[in-house]
Amino acid sequence: MPVPTPPALPSAAVLLLLAGLAGAAPAVAGDLAAGRQKAQACRACHGLDGIATMPMAPNIAGNNELYLRNQLEAFRSGKRTNEMMSVVAKGLSDQDIADLAAWYGAIEIEVTLPDTQ
Numbered sequence: 001m002p003v004p005t006p007p008a009l010p011s012a013a014v015l016l017l018l019a020g021l022a023g024a025a026p027a028v029a030g031d032l033a034a035g036r037q038k039a040q041a042c043r044a045c046h047g048l049d050g051i052a053t054m055p056m057a058p059n060i061a062g063n064n065e066l067y068l069r070n071q072l073e074a075f076r077s078g079k080r081t082n083e084m085m086s087v088v089a090k091g092l093s094d095q096d097i098a099d100l101a102a103w104y105g106a107i108e109i110e111v112t113l114p115d116t117q
């Protein structure tokens with residue numbers, strides 16, 4: 001009877017990917033109070049409360065913190081580009097990004113579905 005071969009061990013790359021998908025703890029912890037202060041630089045377009053003040057800008061209140069971080073890092077690195085955000089993100093440190101994501105991510109939002117009747 002053939003001896004069953006053990007399942008191949010997942011490669012380090014796969015493990016890293018899974019850790020990322022599971023939301024592994026980010027390197028820098030965000031600070032809410034600092035995020036609120038730093039959000040002064042965002043309020044002209046996104047509001048201090050994360051509700052956009054102009055039609056071109058998205059609402060960012062209550063978005064997932066990890067998503068917010070990823071977008072800000074993408075604008076900073078040039079992976080995602082936008083004529084306004086690319087300029088804004090260029091000056092942000094890792095700590096700034098963590099703090100801003102903590103602030104906007106912690107805002108609680110309520111939604112009301114449109115009445116379709």
Ligand code: HEC
Pocket residue numbers: 038039041042043044045046056057058059060068071072081082084085088100
């Ligand atoms: C001059 C206006 C302006 C300012 C100031 C500004 N933003 Fe933006 N932001 C935008 C616009 C416009 C977009 C949409 C970009 C696109 O279409 O890709 C955006 C997109 C974003 C997104 C992506 C949202 C999503 O749903 O993917 C995040 C996160 C964000 N901004 C955070 C910030 C933060 C944090 C600050 C302050 C440090 C800031 N922005 C300052 C205009 C601005």
